[in-house]
Amino acid sequence: MSVEEALDYIKSHPEGALQSDLWKALKIDSRKCSRIVAKLLKDRHITREVESVDGIRTYRLFCVSRTSGRRFDPLMALDAFEPCAGCIEECIPEHCASLSEWIFSIVMSSDEVAPSNAIQEEGGSQALRSPSS
Numbered sequence: 001m002s003v004e005e006a007l008d009y010i011k012s013h014p015e016g017a018l019q020s021d022l023w024k025a026l027k028i029d030s031r032k033c034s035r036i037v038a039k040l041l042k043d044r045h046i047t048r049e050v051e052s053v054d055g056i057r058t059y060r061l062f063c064v065s066r067t068s069g070r071r072f073d074p075l076m077a078l079d080a081f082e083p084c085a086g087c088i089e090e091c092i093p094e095h096c097a098s099l100s101e102w103i104f105s106i107v108m109s110s111d112e113v114a115p116s117n118a119i120q121e122e123g124g125s126q127a128l129r130s131p132s133s
């Protein structure tokens with residue numbers, strides 16, 4: 001069983017393929033399947049998310065070409081990824097420069113006229129402000 005066959009199987013499942021189904025479909029044991037998945041992950045052909053099926057932990061595998069440009073589009077503004085995903089900072093959204101910059105990118109990408117004073121310095125951090133403030 002080849003890596004290419006595993007990738008073809010994953011590609012044929014736009015909703016993502018469960019790793020627990022992959023090794024059964026390819027008629028290989030789960031250890032060999034794990035090695036194939038590891039290679040596909042290392043080569044960045046796929047991504048995976050933990051999933052529980054009937055109380056058993058497995059992974060849902062996604063072909064990268066199918067995930068990029070679709071699943072994460074709502075989290076992208078121009079080339080900036082939504083900053084709250086995975087953030088471990090102490091959260092004060094009103095004073096978060098990362099969030100303000102991301103929102104500003106959304107405004108810019110929507111081709112609306114952005115006010116020149118949209119981002120102002122406040123107490124060492126940037127905050128998004130309306131044009132009247």
Ligand code: SF4
Pocket residue numbers: 083084085087088089090091092093096097098099
């Ligand atoms: S608002 Fe800022 S601090 Fe809060 S989670 Fe988002 S990026 Fe992190």
